[in-house]
Amino acid sequence: MEKLIDLAYILSSILFIFGIKMLGKAESARRGNLLSAVGMLIAMVATLLYKEVVDLKLIGIGLVVGTVIGGVWAQKVQMTGMPELVALFNGFGGLASVFVGWAEFEFGKQTDVVTEVAIYSAILIGGVTFTGSLIAYLKLAGKMSGRPTLFPAQKAINAVIFTALIVLGVIYVVQGASWALYGIIGLSLLLGVLGVLPIGGGDMPVIIAFLNSFSGLAGAAAGFVILNKVLIVAGCLVGTSGIILTIIMCKAMNRTFGNVLFGGFGAAGGPAGKAVEGEMKAVSVEDAYFVLEAAQSVVFVPGYGMAVAQAQHAVKELGSILEKNGADVRYAIHPVAGRMPGHMNVLLAEADVPYEQLCEMEPINASISQVDVVIVIGANDVVNPAAVDDPESPIYGMPIINVHEARTVFALKRGKGSGFSGLENALFFRENCRMIYGDAKETIVGLVAQFKG
Amino acid sequence: MEKLIDLAYILSSILFIFGIKMLGKAESARRGNLLSAVGMLIAMVATLLYKEVVDLKLIGIGLVVGTVIGGVWAQKVQMTGMPELVALFNGFGGLASVFVGWAEFEFGKQTDVVTEVAIYSAILIGGVTFTGSLIAYLKLAGKMSGRPTLFPAQKAINAVIFTALIVLGVIYVVQGASWALYGIIGLSLLLGVLGVLPIGGGDMPVIIAFLNSFSGLAGAAAGFVILNKVLIVAGCLVGTSGIILTIIMCKAMNRTFGNVLFGGFGAAGGPAGKAVEGEMKAVSVEDAYFVLEAAQSVVFVPGYGMAVAQAQHAVKELGSILEKNGADVRYAIHPVAGRMPGHMNVLLAEADVPYEQLCEMEPINASISQVDVVIVIGANDVVNPAAVDDPESPIYGMPIINVHEARTVFALKRGKGSGFSGLENALFFRENCRMIYGDAKETIVGLVAQFKG
Amino acid sequence: MKIFAPKEINPIETRASLDPAAVKKLVGLGAEVSVESGLGARCGHGDAAYIDAGATVTADRAAGLAAADLVTRVRQPALDEVGLLKAGAIHISFLDPFHETELISRFAAQQVSAISLEMIPRTTLAQKMDAISSQANLAGYAAVVIAASRMNTIFPMMMTPAGTISPAKVFVLGIGVAGLQAIATAKRLGARVTAFDVRPEALEQAESLGAKALRIDLGTTAGTDQGYAKELSPDQLAKQIDAQAKVCAQSDVVITTAKVFGRKPPILIKKDVVASMQSGSVIVDLAAESGGNVEGITPGEVTVTANGVKLIGLANIEGTVAKHASQVLAANFANMIEHFWDKEARTFMIKPADEIQQGCLITHGGSIVHERFKI
Amino acid sequence: MKIFAPKEINPIETRASLDPAAVKKLVGLGAEVSVESGLGARCGHGDAAYIDAGATVTADRAAGLAAADLVTRVRQPALDEVGLLKAGAIHISFLDPFHETELISRFAAQQVSAISLEMIPRTTLAQKMDAISSQANLAGYAAVVIAASRMNTIFPMMMTPAGTISPAKVFVLGIGVAGLQAIATAKRLGARVTAFDVRPEALEQAESLGAKALRIDLGTTAGTDQGYAKELSPDQLAKQIDAQAKVCAQSDVVITTAKVFGRKPPILIKKDVVASMQSGSVIVDLAAESGGNVEGITPGEVTVTANGVKLIGLANIEGTVAKHASQVLAANFANMIEHFWDKEARTFMIKPADEIQQGCLITHGGSIVHERFKI
Amino acid sequence: METLILLLFVFVLAAFLGFELIQKIPSQLHTPLMSGSNAISGITIVGAIIACGVDAHGIGKWLGFGAVVLAMINVVGGYVVTDRMLGMFKKKNK
Amino acid sequence: METLILLLFVFVLAAFLGFELIQKIPSQLHTPLMSGSNAISGITIVGAIIACGVDAHGIGKWLGFGAVVLAMINVVGGYVVTDRMLGMFKKKNK
Ligand SMILES: NC(=O)c1ccc[n+]([C@@H]2O[C@H](COP(=O)([O-])OP(=O)(O)OC[C@H]3O[C@@H](n4cnc5c(N)ncnc54)[C@H](OP(=O)(O)O)[C@@H]3O)[C@@H](O)[C@H]2O)c1
Ligand SMILES: NC(=O)c1ccc[n+]([C@@H]2O[C@H](COP(=O)([O-])OP(=O)(O)OC[C@H]3O[C@@H](n4cnc5c(N)ncnc54)[C@H](OP(=O)(O)O)[C@@H]3O)[C@@H](O)[C@H]2O)c1
Ligand SMILES: NC(=O)c1ccc[n+]([C@@H]2O[C@H](COP(=O)([O-])OP(=O)(O)OC[C@H]3O[C@@H](n4cnc5c(N)ncnc54)[C@H](O)[C@@H]3O)[C@@H](O)[C@H]2O)c1
Numbered sequence A, B: 001m002e003k004l005i006d007l008a009y010i011l012s013s014i015l016f017i018f019g020i021k022m023l024g025k026a027e028s029a030r031r032g033n034l035l036s037a038v039g040m041l042i043a044m045v046a047t048l049l050y051k052e053v054v055d056l057k058l059i060g061i062g063l064v065v066g067t068v069i070g071g072v073w074a075q076k077v078q079m080t081g082m083p084e085l086v087a088l089f090n091g092f093g094g095l096a097s098v099f100v101g102w103a104e105f106e107f108g109k110q111t112d113v114v115t116e117v118a119i120y121s122a123i124l125i126g127g128v129t130f131t132g133s134l135i136a137y138l139k140l141a142g143k144m145s146g147r148p149t150l151f152p153a154q155k156a157i158n159a160v161i162f163t164a165l166i167v168l169g170v171i172y173v174v175q176g177a178s179w180a181l182y183g184i185i186g187l188s189l190l191l192g193v194l195g196v197l198p199i200g201g202g203d204m205p206v207i208i209a210f211l212n213s214f215s216g217l218a219g220a221a222a223g224f225v226i227l228n229k230v231l232i233v234a235g236c237l238v239g240t241s242g243i244i245l246t247i248i249m250c251k252a253m254n255r256t257f258g259n260v261l262f263g264g265f266g267a268a269g270g271p272a273g274k275a276v277e278g279e280m281k282a283v284s285v286e287d288a289y290f291v292l293e294a295a296q297s298v299v300f301v302p303g304y305g306m307a308v309a310q311a312q313h314a315v316k317e318l319g320s321i322l323e324k325n326g327a328d329v330r331y332a333i334h335p336v337a338g339r340m341p342g343h344m345n346v347l348l349a350e351a352d353v354p355y356e357q358l359c360e361m362e363p364i365n366a367s368i369s370q371v372d373v374v375i376v377i378g379a380n381d382v383v384n385p386a387a388v389d390d391p392e393s394p395i396y397g398m399p400i401i402n403v404h405e406a407r408t409v410f411a412l413k414r415g416k417g418s419g420f421s422g423l424e425n426a427l428f429f430r431e432n433c434r435m436i437y438g439d440a441k442e443t444i445v446g447l448v449a450q451f452k453g
Numbered sequence C, D: 001m002k003i004f005a006p007k008e009i010n011p012i013e014t015r016a017s018l019d020p021a022a023v024k025k026l027v028g029l030g031a032e033v034s035v036e037s038g039l040g041a042r043c044g045h046g047d048a049a050y051i052d053a054g055a056t057v058t059a060d061r062a063a064g065l066a067a068a069d070l071v072t073r074v075r076q077p078a079l080d081e082v083g084l085l086k087a088g089a090i091h092i093s094f095l096d097p098f099h100e101t102e103l104i105s106r107f108a109a110q111q112v113s114a115i116s117l118e119m120i121p122r123t124t125l126a127q128k129m130d131a132i133s134s135q136a137n138l139a140g141y142a143a144v145v146i147a148a149s150r151m152n153t154i155f156p157m158m159m160t161p162a163g164t165i166s167p168a169k170v171f172v173l174g175i176g177v178a179g180l181q182a183i184a185t186a187k188r189l190g191a192r193v194t195a196f197d198v199r200p201e202a203l204e205q206a207e208s209l210g211a212k213a214l215r216i217d218l219g220t221t222a223g224t225d226q227g228y229a230k231e232l233s234p235d236q237l238a239k240q241i242d243a244q245a246k247v248c249a250q251s252d253v254v255i256t257t258a259k260v261f262g263r264k265p266p267i268l269i270k271k272d273v274v275a276s277m278q279s280g281s282v283i284v285d286l287a288a289e290s291g292g293n294v295e296g297i298t299p300g301e302v303t304v305t306a307n308g309v310k311l312i313g314l315a316n317i318e319g320t321v322a323k324h325a326s327q328v329l330a331a332n333f334a335n336m337i338e339h340f341w342d343k344e345a346r347t348f349m350i351k352p353a354d355e356i357q358q359g360c361l362i363t364h365g366g367s368i369v370h371e372r373f374k375i
Numbered sequence E, F: 001m002e003t004l005i006l007l008l009f010v011f012v013l014a015a016f017l018g019f020e021l022i023q024k025i026p027s028q029l030h031t032p033l034m035s036g037s038n039a040i041s042g043i044t045i046v047g048a049i050i051a052c053g054v055d056a057h058g059i060g061k062w063l064g065f066g067a068v069v070l071a072m073i074n075v076v077g078g079y080v081v082t083d084r085m086l087g088m089f090k091k092k093n094k
């Protein structure tokens, strides 16, 4: 029987592996989800066969109650309410891990260090997951303000809690003291609340992904508590794939994870920072990909650099891919871009960019603040905000394409070279602008590759 | 101590994982190899620490002897002799697995079924690996004819051996009879010889990759014999990644694995099959990629279908990628390709294909038999061999681009549509021609994506 | 075999039937080639170049014609020159056989084997000698260049500091060989191109060059097995004219190439449509020489209408790029001669049963042998 | 403020200084615009269109000039028309100030503020009014179209059943605005383009359009801060002429645009180089009007040399695309007037200290104010 | 101890596998993937069942019961929500 | 038994990991990758060491010794050859 159970566990692990892999591809995602559900069923049935598991009635009641609540809830929730529901479910998973760890402690069978560390981890991670998810739920559901809630000495308080958790952990593991355990439970719940409160509603999806990864790890920890393989495998899979997913989602928002966690902004969606003079922030092609992939509207602003790099064909291709990806794509041509009148027209016509997608300066400026991403391809002077906001500048008064008003700007250049006018360009120092260094064609080709890879 | 050893094993497994991953990328391959070597060292040292391992002197001698032989051999071999040396080394690894299994049998400690199955597997797989690799070595080193050695009733004999091995295996596992084991040793060695003999020299690299994957599995089996984790992990990693590599290599030769194993051709490198009338063989974009990736010279033959698909930009891009990949790339323009004189010229000029790469029909025909891959993009009549070899054909006498004489032809079409003249095209039924169905642009874009992914 | 290429007598003709490269090829086959002095003068080839290529140059046209076994020409000969040919000689040129019945009879009477370039079948095999295609192709290019040089606006779009110049709108009517090349050339120059043809497959071909196809539902339209269009019914024609009127009115350039094999080209653009076009627009009619697709157009002349539309009815439009036109035409001649060349006898073989000759051999052995022109 | 646009008097001039769109813009600013009757006749705009745009049309040129606060013109006025202007009036046009010293003195004497379009600085800010650029750009396009229409060969490569036509070789000499557009247009038509300029950055610009840059080591060559080239030393010039001779000889089309600001263009193609070119080749000299880059060229005329090379010395080349040329030129005028418009006073502000006016304001308040032309 | 080490092995391999499995994910799949793996993380149900089912009494057992209910909500709800999301997605694409 | 099951777990996970690790390989790397993983397959050395080192006598031990020598040749030779191949590769690329 035991052997059978173990084989079943192997089978369900395999199903989880396939399930996660398939969830990552659009065409197989739904089947992947089904597969992993089957894996779950197998794991559950196998567990019920353990000879130590005797109280089937109680379990049965629990399963039925849980199924009904979860099923009904999931069925009747509105489409728009799904993300917060996922957060809530995730919190329940975390709490379940807390309970499992706590229960094992109460049974008091274990005394070895490893098990105690495992119990500690399960409770700590599970607890944070629970309350953290709860806050995320409340914020997303609009039952709590989505604005980052900042309170004084926030970092200090968190640090104190953190230290306390470590100290209590050591005490618990060494002495097995139950007061320490209760303390751990309480503090980890508190940490979850305090950790998520300062994060804005716009960043909640990332936080949920992160907490989800956490609840996976909590599960794995619980697995070590009861020495259960499938818990370890599945928990660990979720834990690590969740981390990767979290990072991917951060990139898609053009943020770093640290920024999300400790940034304390993101409430309204857009970054609120002041312009940091003196620093041009570079971004990798891969990171740019994630942002573009998520963009709803993209505007290309070609300049002389596109001509030099002969990047027009690649640009056209990227444009087509973005369109297929569902984005609205336009090409904004500044009248003096390039080195001769109509320079950009010649090149884009060669690359077969439809005339309909070419946009003059005025109409594009009217709607630029709604644009998710502007890709500036080797243009410089024609997007220099000094022309509108620096009366000292020799180009002050020249109309430019106001790309600095877009949500995100990627500026493709080889280096720090200036444009025809020889002026510095403040655009590149703006908070919403990221440089992608390198020959424009190489960069665009790289982006195309990202989309196809 | 045991714990330490086990942790060391975990560490070395991790190093192997990274090592293999890094070996797959040009920029990190060398470091990857180093990493996995470090992993190996750690695993060996850890093993020496086992308390059961007492006879360090003998082991020491063995290690030194092996190191000297292997090191010197590897150092002084000529560049050209490396592949066969790898085969030989691989064979030694297989034999070592045989010895390990055999030794365990001689120690006679094990009686449970699992161990016996493991011993059986280790010996069987190891034995086949050993002699198979040896033959591969001899063929590659030119000490044996590279031609496939075919003998009568070959398949029947192999089948008999195979059955015998299974029967003996059952007997051994059930009864533990030593004669059965010796029989297994002998027969597996024989199977290795007979299995590889009929395979041509040109296919040896694939066979070595395959046997390498085998020796990994033999190692994993040996791991089950002595219940050693690192053996299982490393053996299994090599086993499965080797299988994938084998398949990749087959694709790069535009062959299936079964074809390599049982085809009995490949001696001279080129396929020797007769034209199979009546079947057009399709190939996936992915498989085509592997062939293109390995091609030294590629000729595009565009036709009206390229114009319909407006695939010129994509074609140009694929051309550039192939060039960067080291291939010699040309575009052969048939004078009547398309629907107006110069049709292809207009399109390719639009896509900025340099004039130097455009080739007229006569010069390309003079060298077409040296071309690795011809990609026919929506051309049909202009590559119809009936024009040269079917006096009944209405287009008999028209000069065509003799793509059927190239090593491999990929024909890109949407379906079975005929060209302007309405004729069937025998090219598509040739042994060296593979169809890639679908809109030409989609297909080419897909190929580009393969290269970038 | 003696091959002779006389100068063209039609003053608008600038092409030559043979250029030095073709002469070289023919001489290589073993033919004796002689050309009339000044043959290539109007397409950039001096007599010296012909001599270098292996031809003899003679000023005596009559003698040349009389001695020749095979005569190559661009245009049909004057009636009285047929009499100069010797019996059994071969004469290859454009003949306009649908209209030149008199000429054909003369050829037959003179026992000359006359081959009409117009009648070469449009098969894949015959393409190398298909002079209609080789010339139409250049005509399509030239039409666009001429249009561009006669307009007071430019073709490409330009977004400049002094405002945006929008791309020229070009409408190509008739998507045969010439129409396709016109589309390609106009697209290259940056125009927006719309195109229409009665043959549905031609619309796909236009799209394959990046043009927008105008689709008009005319019911069934047919092509011949040669790919030529058949004449539309009057109803269909009216429908077409109606449906395309708006496109014409919005176009800066209209290029018409619509021909119907063996018949007068249909009138596709009536005066009222021309009147609806903007001042400064240009219409180039490639069918002008054989009657024209545009009402009121005069072959060989540029007329400006009251509303400022330029009607360009160029004749011999290929002649504006005479050097290249002669190059490909001469190659057609050489390819044809090579195709039917008997290496042993060093002569051009007349094989009335051959699929290609069946199409283009009009007279032979003293009578009209072509099915269509038999009396 | 009253703005008046007289008809051009030079018979080769087909452009107009204002087109209806520009008139509309000016009226929108609050100006009173009147134009001489027939102003746009040669570039496609009837009087009615101007009236629709808000201008008054007058046949009385002298009255118009006398009443105007601001006069726009394409070319410099006849000397005797300066006297018609009222004191304090503004006059904007091409003036050719390096040569028209007499004219400038008259302007000063008449107390007219004369602005020379040539002298507008080539800064990023001034580009919208930079008429030199807007016109040169169209000239570059027109040069290629004219070359194409005057050749007996075609531009693009074509691999056809009748052999391969190789692409035209085009050499562009001088890669300023016009040269760049010529490169772009020739490339579009399928030519192989080589280009040369003395300014190294111009070579990169040529490459950005797909041309091959000819690199000749001339030692240091300089540009002005405006991006104009400086004159070469006689040594350098000789070296250049020598190094580019071979490219010329192999080219089917040579387009020269080389100018040196404020001086006569250098002679870059001597008779011997012309003599080395193939029959049928074409040279278009965009600098012809101001003296030409090609020896033996006559502005406004097409000459065929003994060896069959066509020398095209078109004058007023922009005038061949007069409608678009007028459109962008008029936009330049309108942009300039708008730039210096005082909304309250509804007048054009003369600000001699402004960076742009400093560059292009020649006379003001009764004297010559421009540094370069002060006497 | 031996078991523990092996579990550690399992842990390490599973971790690597987790990293390798997730490569580039189109943004539309971010939420479903998160939701789907959240459902998998409900695997705690296995621990919960054991905790709840053992032959014991007292608070531990009730904690186990709570864990079963909560984990089951996570599992069932998670899979159902994910499936609904993906279902929508399919329709949109058609 | 428990151990065996765990080993099976390890085996399964390692197998999946093996599949996931190898994705697209440029053809120049086929041979080095093969050679490098051949060196790794010399991990049998671990089994050989144990077989050779145990406190026993007779043929088993000598088989163990043979295994050590052979496996060591595989390991050392494999790594060195691979390294040489990759070294060449580097130089060519420069
Ligand atoms: N349109 C006209 O008629 C005309 C004529 C003459 C002058 N201009 C002037 O030219 C300017 C045009 O503005 P613009 O924004 O188009 O260009 P720009 O201001 O000249 O800037 C071009 C930028 O492209 C980058 N670049 C160059 N090569 C590149 C490559 N291969 N890959 C990626 N980036 C590359 C350069 O930066 P890195 O060096 O760091 O890469 C440079 O900052 C205006 O100032 C205008 O007044 C225009
Ligand atoms: N050059 C000229 O001047 C001229 C003029 C008139 C006629 N022609 C004739 O046209 C023919 C030219 O030969 P060719 O080899 O260029 O073309 P072709 O023989 O007409 O063959 C074109 C092929 O392209 C395929 N195709 C069509 N659309 C496609 C798409 N979107 N993607 C992929 N494949 C596509 C079609 O097969 P599927 O339907 O299966 O996709 C078809 O077999 C000759 O017979 C010639 O005589 C030439
Ligand atoms: N087999 C070959 O290799 C080969 C070679 C050359 C041409 N062709 C084919 O021959 C055909 C005719 O070519 P062509 O250029 O000599 O044709 P053409 O000069 O006889 O006519 C020009 C075009 O006008 C069109 N037309 C006729 N009536 C029209 C109307 N009312 N409205 C609009 N368009 C109208 C015709 O369909 C044709 O496309 C084409 O299909 C071409 O593909 C075949």
Ligand SMILES: NC(=O)c1ccc[n+]([C@@H]2O[C@H](COP(=O)([O-])OP(=O)(O)OC[C@H]3O[C@@H](n4cnc5c(N)ncnc54)[C@H](O)[C@@H]3O)[C@@H](O)[C@H]2O)c1
Pocket: A336, A339, D122, D123, D124, D125, D127, D130, D132, D133, D136, D173, D174, D175, D176, D177, D178, D179, D196, D197, D198, D199, D202, D226, D227, D228, D229, D232, D240, D257, D258, D259, D260, D261, D266, D268
């Ligand atoms: N700042 C702006 O926005 C702006 C606007 C328009 C033009 N410009 C710049 O102004 C500059 C001049 O433009 P232009 O078209 O009026 O120039 P131009 O008409 O004065 O001269 C044409 C070209 O001829 C070249 N030339 C001179 N002597 C030569 C010789 N011996 N051989 C070969 N070439 C020679 C010049 O370098 C120049 O490129 C360019 O650099 C252009 O980029 C700048």
